[in-house]
Amino acid sequence: MNTIEILHGFGLGALPVLVIYLILHIAVAIAVWKDAKQLEANGMLFLDQPWIWALTTIVFGPILAFFYWIIHYSRLARMQD
Secondary structure, eight states: OHHHHHHHHOOOOOOHHHHHHHHHHHHHHHHHHHHHEEEEEEETTTOOOOOHHHHHHHHTTHHHHHHHHHHHHHHHHHHHH
């Protein structure tokens, strides 16, 4: 039984889940975009454009934000310096 089936049992449907999902993706995309703007100003941004990171984060959500963090802030990113 998944979350949507549970919500249907309460008569709520899938709309609240979709709204929360959309809000989460937009909030994470805004955070990534702001951080990417700072990295761009320092010349340290991979792929050069903050809007690319923001757009792909809206589509893929926190999963892409995790990869963004790995590329820019993890120990792996420091190994490339």
